[in-house]
Amino acid sequence: MATHSPPTPAKSWLPMSLAGRAWLAFALLLLATVPLVLAVEPAKQLSAWSLAALGWLAALIAGMVMVRIAHQDWQSLRNALTALAERNLSQRVHLYRTDTVGAVGDWLNLSTRRLADIFVDLQRAGAELRHAAGEVSHAAGRLSHSMDQQRDLTLSSTATLEQLSASLDNMSVQMQDTAASASASHQAASEGEREVSEVAAAMADLAAETRALRLTLDGLHQRSGEITQVVELIREVAVQTNLLALNASIEAARAGESGRGFAVVADEVRNLAQRTQVATEDITQVVAAIGADVGHAVARIEICQDKAEHSSAQASAAAQRLAGICAVTADTRALAGQMALAIDEQRDASHALTRNVEARDVLAQENARHVHETADVSRYLEQLAIKLEKLVGAHTL
Numbered sequence: 001m002a003t004h005s006p007p008t009p010a011k012s013w014l015p016m017s018l019a020g021r022a023w024l025a026f027a028l029l030l031l032a033t034v035p036l037v038l039a040v041e042p043a044k045q046l047s048a049w050s051l052a053a054l055g056w057l058a059a060l061i062a063g064m065v066m067v068r069i070a071h072q073d074w075q076s077l078r079n080a081l082t083a084l085a086e087r088n089l090s091q092r093v094h095l096y097r098t099d100t101v102g103a104v105g106d107w108l109n110l111s112t113r114r115l116a117d118i119f120v121d122l123q124r125a126g127a128e129l130r131h132a133a134g135e136v137s138h139a140a141g142r143l144s145h146s147m148d149q150q151r152d153l154t155l156s157s158t159a160t161l162e163q164l165s166a167s168l169d170n171m172s173v174q175m176q177d178t179a180a181s182a183s184a185s186h187q188a189a190s191e192g193e194r195e196v197s198e199v200a201a202a203m204a205d206l207a208a209e210t211r212a213l214r215l216t217l218d219g220l221h222q223r224s225g226e227i228t229q230v231v232e233l234i235r236e237v238a239v240q241t242n243l244l245a246l247n248a249s250i251e252a253a254r255a256g257e258s259g260r261g262f263a264v265v266a267d268e269v270r271n272l273a274q275r276t277q278v279a280t281e282d283i284t285q286v287v288a289a290i291g292a293d294v295g296h297a298v299a300r301i302e303i304c305q306d307k308a309e310h311s312s313a314q315a316s317a318a319a320q321r322l323a324g325i326c327a328v329t330a331d332t333r334a335l336a337g338q339m340a341l342a343i344d345e346q347r348d349a350s351h352a353l354t355r356n357v358e359a360r361d362v363l364a365q366e367n368a369r370h371v372h373e374t375a376d377v378s379r380y381l382e383q384l385a386i387k388l389e390k391l392v393g394a395h396t397l
Contacts, residue, residue, distance in 0.1 A: 242273035
């Protein structure tokens with residue numbers, strides 16, 4: 001990495017200043033000794049001059065040594081400061097003196113060591129930050145991919161449920177028409193009113209349990225197991241509808257020509273129930289991975305199943321008692337009412353499931369946005385860590 005060195009002065013002025021002082025001291029010594037030598041007797045002047053010359057030589061050598069040492073110390077300080085300016089923190093000053101210059105050298109060494117320690121800590125922190133940011137970015141990428149897959153599955157489930165809801169709406173209208181036609185023969189089944197009332201009460205209990213089940217499932221809105229329970233409910237109702245449609249076909253066959261129209265409706269109901277079973281199996285495969293805590297809902301489903309079986313037994317008993325009065329019309333009315341109820345339950349459950357899936361899609365989109373924001377922040381932190389490592393790497397530690 002290119003560095004900008006500080007301008008180098010033409011001469012080292014401080015050592016030259018010391019040299020000037022040394023020469024000045026030598027000149028003063030020379031001026032002081034010459035008059036003293038001249039004042040000595042002529043016979044002793046030769047010895048005096050010899051002693052003076054030796055003193056001058058010793059003073060000259062001592063001055064040169066002092067200048068040399070001072071020059072080396074200041075040169076060491078200058079080299080250390082130059083290295084520090086060039087981002088080299090490994091240079092040290094080696095002075096063996098206790099004056100101000102030595103204190104400056106010790107202070108410079110201490111400051112350089114502390115600065116190098118700081119850069120080492122920064123380098124280590126930058127590496128850890130870059131590693132952590134990379135891990136967060138990688139995890140966010142995996143989570144984003146998983147959420148995209150889940151959203152695709154949610155959209156597919158929503159489309160299937162919308163088709164199922166449309167079919168159920170059409171069948172509900174048909175069953176309402178069939179129930180209205182069957183109600184016209186209610187006068188012929190007056191002797192079986194008590195049994196039918198018991199069936200109605202049992203079915204009311206079943207409806208109450210079903211509503212409780214729906215509230216329970218609404219309470220599990222945040223749990224992915226809610227979808228699995230609703231699909232299981234649809235499957236159970238489809239099985240019951242299929243059985244009811246089969247019974248209706250049998251009764252219509254027994255009725256002969258007068259029950260042919262109802263047999264067609266029963267076949268359509270059975271086909272719809274089979275399609276519903278296939279659709280629920282597809283939905284179950286899609287949401288099987290997100291099933292969770294549904295023990296309470298399963299218990300309520302078992303209660304509903306028991307009550308449905310009890311109601312079916314009561315309906316069979318009522319159908320047998322009403323056979324002597326108006327077998328065909330009574331069976332038609334009972335089966336039409338049961339199928340209408342089953343279709344309404346399927347429709348309500350399908351609508352609830354659609355709302356839940358749409359709500360989960362909105363939540364998934366919000367989570368995806370947060371994941372993308374987290375990934376952006378982690379990438380920004382990783383870039384900052386790389387810049388920090390480059391900055392520290394430009395210094396020699």
